[in-house]
Amino acid sequence: MSDPAIRIAGMHKYYGKFHALQDIDLTVARGEKIVICGPSGSGKSTLIRCINRLEEHHSGTIEVMGTCLDDNVDHIDEIRREAGMVFQNFNLFPHMSVLDNCTLAPILVRKTARAEAENVAMRYLERVKIPEQAHKFPGELSGGQQQRVAIARALCMNPEIMLFDEPTSALDPEMISEVLEVMVGLAKEGMTMVCVTHEMGFARQVADRVIFMSEGRIVEEAPPEEFFTNPQNERTRTFIGQVMGH
C-alpha cells in the first residue's frame, strides 16, 4: 500500500525536435484528485496520455501503482487495466450497443463471465443515470449521455485511477453539468483522479492540488484556494485572469 498511485520523475518527451514535456516531476497519492490546467499546447494532454502509454516518454521514469512503465508489454497492459481513461471526444465504439461498450473490456481483458460483466455494467450505468439507454447505440445519445457512458465504460474495468482528458470540452454548455456531477460523485467516493480540464469550478470543488503547465513544464502547483487567490507565477496569474473572464 505504500506505493503512490502515480510517480513521475525527471520525465521528458519530444515530438521530433519539439521538446513537448520538460523535466516533469509529479507524484499523485492514492485517493488524491489532481486538476491540470494551462493554455493550449502546454503539454497537459500529452502528460496525461503518457501515463497510460498512449504517448511514449523518452527519458525519466513513470510508475503507476508500483508498476514501472517501460517497453515491457505486460507492464503496459497492467497499467492500462489499472488506469481508466475518459477522452474529450468520448470515443465510444459506434458499432456496439452501450452495454456492449461497457462489457467488452471486462469480458476480454479481465475474463469476467458475460452475465457478471453485464450486471456490473448496469450498476455503473445506473450510477451515471442512464440505465435505460443500455441497448441503444452511441450515435443515438446526446454528447453528455455519451460521455457518461464513457465514464461508466472505464469504471467497469474497476480501475484504481481515472484519467480525464478534457472531458467536457466537446460538450454543449447545457450538458457540461451532468458530466461534472458524475465526476464530483466519483471524487467523493475516493477515486484517484487526474483531470485535464478548464472547469475551474470543478477544480475548486474537488481538487486536492491544481497544477498549472506552460510550454511543457509544470510551472505551479498548489491547493485550489491558494492557486486561485494567490498565484505565485506571472503566467499563472495571466491564465487565471483569462479563464475567469476578467
Next chain:
Amino acid sequence: MNASSPAEISRQSLPNVLKDRYFATRIDTVVTLTFGAVSLWLLWSFFEWAVLHAYFDPANRDACVQSEGACWAVVTARWRIVLFGLYPFEEQWRSALACLAIVVTTVLSCLPWFWSALRLALLWVVGFAAFYILMRGGMLGLELVSERDWGGLALTLFIFAAVVLLGMPLSIVFALLRRSELPWISRTMGFLIDTIRSLPLLTIMFAFAVVLPFATPDWMNGQQLYRVIVGYAIFFACYQAEIIRGGIQSLPAGQEEAAKALGLRYWYRVGYIVLPQAFRNALPPTINQVVITFKETSLVTIIGFFDILASGRAASGTGEWSFATIEVYVFVALIFFVFVFSLSRYGAYLERRLRVGTR
C-alpha cells in the same frame, strides 16, 4: 411548406405527380416525350426480336435462319454445353448439383446467423467438399472427372467462390502488414501490393498456370486450375487489402486509443474494434471488387478452361448453330446478370443493415 395540409394531399394524386415530375415546364414536356418515344421504340424492337418473331423449338432451325427474330432454339438445343461445358454428358447432373451446392453455401453465408468465424469456416468446408466430391468424383461410386474437363457455370462459380474465400482473409493479412509499425514490414508489403497491382490479371494467371511449374518443385505444383485460383486470389487480395486499409484509415484515431486505454491487446483491438468498423466503411468498394472478380473469372479461357463464357462460344461454335451467336451471348449475359445483380442487392441490404449501428 406544410405537406400535410388537405390541399397538399390532394396534389399527391397520380396525374398531379406525373405533371409535377415529367410535364412541369415546356422543356420537361419535350424531354419526357422524346425519351419516352425512344425508350418505347427500343423496348418494342427488342420485344419483337426476342418474343414475337422468335423461334424456340430446335426442330425449326431452318426457319430460324431465315427469320429476323431471335433463335432461342439454339439455347433449347445447346444449353447443356453452356452450363456444363465439356463435362461428360451422362454425369452432368453432378455438375448441376455442384452448382447448387456453391449457390446454397453462398446464400447461407449471407445470413447473419452464420456470421461467426467458426460457423462460416464449417459451412464453407462442407460446401467445397460437396462441390469437389460431386464434380471430381473418383469416390462414392462416382466416375472420376478430372479438373481439365470441368466447365461452364460450375467452373465459373467454383473459381469465383474459391478466389473470394482465399483472397478475403489474405487481404486482411496484407492490410494489417501494410499498416505495421515496423517500417520494413509495411514497406515490403506496400511494394508487393503495388507490384502485383501493376500487372495485368492475364499476366498473373498465365504466370501461375504456365510459368510457375518451371520454377517450383513438382510437389508444389498441383493441378493447373488450383494454381490459377491461387494467383487470382493473390491478385484479388492486393486490391482488397487497399480497400480495407482505406476503411481502417477512415476510423478516428480515438477508436484505437480508447481500446488501448481499456487494456485491449492488438488482436482484440483488430478483431473487435478496427476490422468490424473498417469493413462497414469499406462495404461499397468491397462489393464492387467482388462483382468485378465474378466477371473477370472469364479470363481463365486463355489458359484453356471452359468457363461459362467460353462454353457459350462453344455452344454456337458448330456449323449448325453458328448464325445464332447473339442469342447465346444474351443467354450468358442473363446468367451473369442474375448473379451480379443479386450480389449488388445483397450489398445494398448489408449497407442498410449495418448503418443501424452508426446512425
